[in-house]
Amino acid sequence: MSDAGTTTVALRDLSVTDDGEECIIGDPSAGTFINVPAVGGVVVRSLLAGRTVAEATAEAETFAGETVNVASFVETLDELGFVAHDSAAGDAGPTPTAPVQQRTWFTGADERVARWFFGRTAWTGYALAALFSLVTLVVRPDLLPLSTDAIVVADFGISALIVLPVGWSITALHEYWHWLAARALGLQSRFGIDVRYGVFLVFETDLTQIWSVARRRRYGPQLAGMAVQGVLLAATLLAEVLWRDAPFLRLLVLLNLATLMWQAMVFLRSDLYAVLVTATGCTNLWETTQLRAKAMFHLISAAERQTLNDASAADRRVSRWFVHVWLIGPVFAVGYLVWYLLPWISGAAAWTVAGLAASPATGTFWWTLASAVALFGPLVLTAAVAARAGVGALRARAGRTTPA
Structure with missing residues (x-):
């Protein structure tokens, strides 16, 4: 038997990114990344360069100034699927990050074209648009929208035909800009598609691959959606200043402000939550925060306590204060629901009940029924996605507790 130290290890096409005193190693094609001490990055870079395990060990020990068990580390890499084997690895596709998830990576725009929208000049424009919107709303508080601005016309059915596609278009633009920034x-x-608190349906862009670039370069894709909405909001407010009493403009202001407020709710894993994680150097803040909350209420198990203790220093440090934001967050989420959704939903429900009370032989009945499907369809979809996520969680828990 040959000495294991003289063998080479064929790794997949891994990315190795220095991140402070640690290193992020991952397989961009599978969307899987781990955070390891800096010496782990030295080992992976050495193995990727074709050096033997013995040579990688020598480099790692020179770097760390102490003994390094490279063989054990290679076994861990193999368990994570980072070692290439003869059988096709990664055919199952990227790891899902939401209950409903596209299985393959999406490509399209040339990155040279995409860079035009995220250079220094572009970000200056985004910042000026945000500043204009802020100053305008402070100087002209009468331009702040009301939830009833979603009712563009008296007929809720017609309002739905206007509001829903406009809202979806804004969401699509937001997510597209995330993707475009990633392409840059x-x-x-x-x-x-994911659900927050079992109530809010969200469409999200999986930006897992940004872990393969330096921390300072991750902010662009994370803030891109809010940036383009800031431009749209500024343009709409300017139009409102010039042309008042335009219901459609009020609707655009409402939808943009409502979605931007959503992104400010860091306790919902929003865009600004991603920025917070990047800025603080965290790697698994969400799970660490949940475990800390369990510990606060003495609901944590011994295994979970060990997981909390093993969390990175940054995750433990930030979770000490973020847990309070996470616990109080639902109060703000309910306030958001009451301000933004409840008046519109209650009005739509009253209009629907009145319309369905008409005879099925009338056009009013069928128009109301069709409109109700459009109005309440997203709520049904939210419930379906939440149920799917719940079933998945129960199955995963059953799998962990079922005896071998």
């Missing part, structure tokens, strides 16, 4: 870095992304 030469990265790919995926799209998915």
Whole structure:
């Protein structure tokens, strides 16, 4: 038997990114990344260069100034699927990050074209648009929208035909800009559907591959959606200043402000939550925060306590204060629901009940029924996605507790 130290290890096409005192290693094609001590990056870079395990060990020990068990580390890499084997690895596609998830990475725009929208000049424009919107709303508070601005006309059915496609278009633009910013870095992304607190349906862009670039380069893709909405909001407010009493403009202001407020709710894993994680150097803040909340209420198990203790220093440090934001967050989420959705939903429900009370032989009945499907369809979709996520969680828990 040959000495294992003289063998080479064929790794997949891994990315190795220095991140402070640690290193992020991952397989961009599978969307899987781990955070390891800097010496782990030295080992992976050495193995990727074709050096033997013995040579990689020598480099790692020179770097760390102590003994390094490279063989054990290679076994861990193999368990994560980072070692290439003869059988096709990664055919199952990227790891899903949402209950409903596109299975393959999405590519399209040339990154050279995408860079035009995210250079220094472009970001200056985004910042000026945000500043204009802020100053305008402070100087002209009468331009702040009301939830009833979603009712563009008296007929809720017609309002739905206007509001829903406009809202979806804004969401699509937001997510597209995330993707475009990723393309500007030469990265790919995926799209998915998730639910927050079992009530809020969200469409998200999976930007997992940004972990393969330096921390300072991750902010662009994370803030891109809000940036383009800031431009749209500024343009709409300017139009409102010039042309008042335009219901459609009020609707655009409402939808843009409502979605931007959503992104400010960091306790919902929003865009600004991603920025927070990047800025603080966290790697698994969400799980660490949940475990810390369990510990606060003495609901944590011994295994979970160990997981909390093993979390990165940054995750433990930030979770000490973020857990309070996470616990209080639902109060703000309910306030958002009451301000933004409840008046519109209650009005739509009253209009629907009145319309369905008409005879099925009338056009009013069928128009109301069709409109109700459009109005309440997203709520049904939210419930379906939440149920799917719940079933998946129960199956995963059953799998962990079922005896071998």
